[in-house]
Amino acid sequence: MTFKVPSVSDRLAKNQFVTDEEETHIHIDNSICTTQCPEKWCILACPAEVYSIQADGTTIAEAAACLECGTCLQVCTPGGLTWFYPRGGFGVTFMEG
Ligand code: SF4
Numbered sequence: 001m002t003f004k005v006p007s008v009s010d011r012l013a014k015n016q017f018v019t020d021e022e023e024t025h026i027h028i029d030n031s032i033c034t035t036q037c038p039e040k041w042c043i044l045a046c047p048a049e050v051y052s053i054q055a056d057g058t059t060i061a062e063a064a065a066c067l068e069c070g071t072c073l074q075v076c077t078p079g080g081l082t083w084f085y086p087r088g089g090f091g092v093t094f095m096e097g
Helices: 009-013 032-038 041-045 071-075
Strands: 017-020 025-026 049-055 060-062 081-082 091-093
Touching: 025 060, 032 060, 041 049, 041 071, 071 081
Parallel strands: none
Antiparallel strands: 017 091, 025 081, 049 060
């Protein structure tokens, strides 16, 4: 009998997200982000690919896909990011631990 280990993307696809349409839990200060962080570490570090750069150079976040791991807070230039857990009833529910 063989057992196939599911890929990370297969496991992530089973998560469920409830989006808070009234209050996002990720706020980017682009006055800091665009002027003090040419590396954009959040884009490299985020496992959910929440962050992206627009044509005008500003960074945006697709907060609905956030896995609430907190990695972006660790790599962001101080002041560039405000992040808090979503309100109760919103955010990610992990379906595989
Ligand atoms: Fe990405 Fe984790 Fe930050 Fe959410 S908390 S935006 S998943 S790095």
